[in-house]
Amino acid sequence: MTSLNVNIAGVMLKNPITTASGTFSARDSGAFYDINELGAAITKGVSNVPWDGNPTPRIAEAYGGMLNAVGLQNPGIDDFINNELPFLRKFDTKIVVNVVGKTINEYCEVAEKLSDAAIDMMEINISCPNIKEGGISFGANPVMAAKITKEIRSIARKPIIMKLTPNVTDITEIAKAVEAAGADGVSLINTLLGMKIDVYQKKPVLWNGMGGLSGPAIKPVAVRMVYQVRRAVSIPIIGLGGIMTGEDAAEFLMAGADAVSIGTAALVDPTAPVRIKNELIEFMEQNGYRNLRQIRDAML
Amino acid sequence: MIKKIIAAELIENKEIADKVYRMTMKAPQISESFCPGQFINVYLNDKSMLLPRPLSISSVCEDTVTLIYKVVGKGTRKIAAYCPGEVVRVSTSLGNGFRLEDVFNELGGNSKVIALVGGGMGVAPLIGLARMLIKEKKVRGLSDEVVQIIAVVGFYEEPILLEALEECCHRVYFATENGTEGFKGNVIQLIEQNDIRADYYMACGPKPMLRAIAGRCENTGISIQVSLEERMGCGYGACVGCVCKTREKGTSKTKLKKVCSDGPVFFGNEVVWDD
Numbered sequence: 145m146t147s148l149n150v151n152i153a154g155v156m157l158k159n160p161i162t163t164a165s166g167t168f169s170a171r172d173s174g175a176f177y178d179i180n181e182l183g184a185a186i187t188k189g190v191s192n193v194p195w196d197g198n199p200t201p202r203i204a205e206a207y208g209g210m211l212n213a214v215g216l217q218n219p220g221i222d223d224f225i226n227n228e229l230p231f232l233r234k235f236d237t238k239i240v241v242n243v244v245g246k247t248i249n250e251y252c253e254v255a256e257k258l259s260d261a262a263i264d265m266m267e268i269n270i271s272c273p274n275i276k277e278g279g280i281s282f283g284a285n286p287v288m289a290a291k292i293t294k295e296i297r298s299i300a301r302k303p304i305i306m307k308l309t310p311n312v313t314d315i316t317e318i319a320k321a322v323e324a325a326g327a328d329g330v331s332l333i334n335t336l337l338g339m340k341i342d343v344y345q346k347k348p349v350l351w352n353g354m355g356g357l358s359g360p361a362i363k364p365v366a367v368r369m370v371y372q373v374r375r376a377v378s379i380p381i382i383g384l385g386g387i388m389t390g391e392d393a394a395e396f397l398m399a400g401a402d403a404v405s406i407g408t409a410a411l412v413d414p415t416a417p418v419r420i421k422n423e424l425i426e427f428m429e430q431n432g433y434r435n436l437r438q439i440r441d442a443m444l
Numbered sequence: 445m446i447k448k449i450i451a452a453e454l455i456e457n458k459e460i461a462d463k464v465y466r467m468t469m470k471a472p473q474i475s476e477s478f479c480p481g482q483f484i485n486v487y488l489n490d491k492s493m494l495l496p497r498p499l500s501i502s503s504v505c506e507d508t509v510t511l512i513y514k515v516v517g518k519g520t521r522k523i524a525a526y527c528p529g530e531v532v533r534v535s536t537s538l539g540n541g542f543r544l545e546d547v548f549n550e551l552g553g554n555s556k557v558i559a560l561v562g563g564g565m566g567v568a569p570l571i572g573l574a575r576m577l578i579k580e581k582k583v584r585g586l587s588d589e590v591v592q593i594i595a596v597v598g599f600y601e602e603p604i605l606l607e608a609l610e611e612c613c614h615r616v617y618f619a620t621e622n623g624t625e626g627f628k629g630n631v632i633q634l635i636e637q638n639d640i641r642a643d644y645y646m647a648c649g650p651k652p653m654l655r656a657i658a659g660r661c662e663n664t665g666i667s668i669q670v671s672l673e674e675r676m677g678c679g680y681g682a683c684v685g686c687v688c689k690t691r692e693k694g695t696s697k698t699k700l701k702k703v704c705s706d707g708p709v710f711f712g713n714e715v716v717w718d719d
Contacts, residue, residue, distance in 0.1 A: 203686070412495065
């Protein structure tokens with residue numbers, strides 16, 4: 145019997161498949177597949193007040209991937225708790241809320257409100273490349289990353305997973321800093337800062353100029369970083385970055401991830417999270433893995 | 445509603461004007477529940493191009509679906525190369541189409557004109573819309589004397605789909621911007637020149653055209669529904685890539701809505717046009 149259970153910071157996920165923040169909408173994704181199939185639903189970033197995000201165009205295609213500069217448009221924490229959460233709560237899946245802010249106080253305000261809400265974990269986004277303040281400015285420096293982790297940890301009454309950026313020289317430095325500051329886990333990687341220029345219009349395709357690259361094009365970078373971070377910290381890792389198939393998911397688990405997130409794949413194939421889960425089960429059955437631990441230990 | 449990704453067999457994929465193609469596929473899952481103004485995602489076989497191409501449905505007939513699209517880049521060039529007999533991966537219908545109920549509720553029983561306004565490729569969904577309006581007229585027992593459907597369409601150079609429009613509209617007015625055929629000018633000038641009046645407008649085309657026609661409607665208190673276009677990522681509401689600013693009814697409060705899943709059809713007075 146194949147077991148897909150995995151414990152992330154004291155929260156038991158029935159399988160390791162989660163949705164990457166910003167690529168999942170309970171109502172819209174739920175029109176294509178049964179949300180009960182997910183190990184956890186990781187929401188779009190939520191801020192203390194509504195954010196408009198960036199003007200359009202926000203999306204550009206790249207070879208084997210895509211760029212986005214959505215800029216964390218969201219209706220704010222109060223709207224999320226009143227309108228989004230009750231809908232999500234109807235499903236039998238764990239709820240991880242992605243938290244964003246421009247200042248530490250803004251992050252803390254959201255974390256405080258979420259501590260009393262019916263959610264399972266928070267994923268703290270210190271890695272968004274598409275906003276001017278906050279986001280990546282916290283995640284690119286170990287001292288800042290530790291400071292924000294510590295402050296949120298001191299007020300959050302749920303596990304906090306720090307979402308890390310790949311746009312740094314050494315991601316293990318950041319991972320070690322947030323672990324020491326009390327993070328319950330890390331998720332990696334967020335998007336790689338990229339750019340696309342329309343050579344006929346002679347201007348960037350995205351309104352924002354630059355954007356975050358995601359999709360299979362970044363997968364080897366993500367696998368490498370999960371591999372390095374696994375060997376630098378002992379807290380759980382949620383691995384993501386270009387996972388398109390069950391084999392890709394297995395690759396992240398083997399590199400050291402405890403769970404994985406599906407992002408761009410779900411934009412390309414709306415049913416991808418369920419398909420990838422089934423492909424992972426098939427991979428495990430065909431290769432004699434009875435649980436996720438065995439995949440994780442396979443290369444140690 | 446359950447949405448799906450399906451495999452549809454191509455029946456036709458033919459160039460009908462310069463770089464403009466008509467693709468017909470067998471897809472009863474789409475044609476059965478079609479609402480004009482909706483679109484489908486076409487997923488490419490070439491995996492280097494990950495994102496689906498959202499293409500508006502032009503019309504449906506029994507178990508087939510027809511798309512009219514223009515080759516504008518690498519993705520649509522790939523789509524144009526697909527041959528009849530090939531199977532393409534497409535989504536079932538996405539987005540919210542034109543609200544036909546609202547049109548008839550507002551017009552009531554008096555003698556009225558519905559104007560379908562299209563610019564460029566925006567003419568494509570007007571075919572299915574006109575046919576559906578005729579069907580709805582019949583259901584409601586409204587004769588041609590009571591409700592007339594006219595089309596006002598503009599193109600840059602080469603008109604498309606005029607015959608199809610003539611088959612289902614009482615009158616078709618058309619313009620080309622460079623004056624090669626028909627009236628020389630744009631849709632707005634065409635309306636003004638011919639003093640075209642209607643009691644309800646339904647429009648699809650470039651944003652400047654929609655802004656202008658919605659502005660005219662606003663000034664005269666006439667209702668209009670517009671189908672917006674925006675660069676999309678997923679096409680089904682997950683990525684929040686395509687948004688437009690809207691105004692909440694009766695307030696100055698604005699809200700960003702997703703063109704793909706809240707639209708693409710909006711009421712003209714709901715859209716904030718000034719950005």
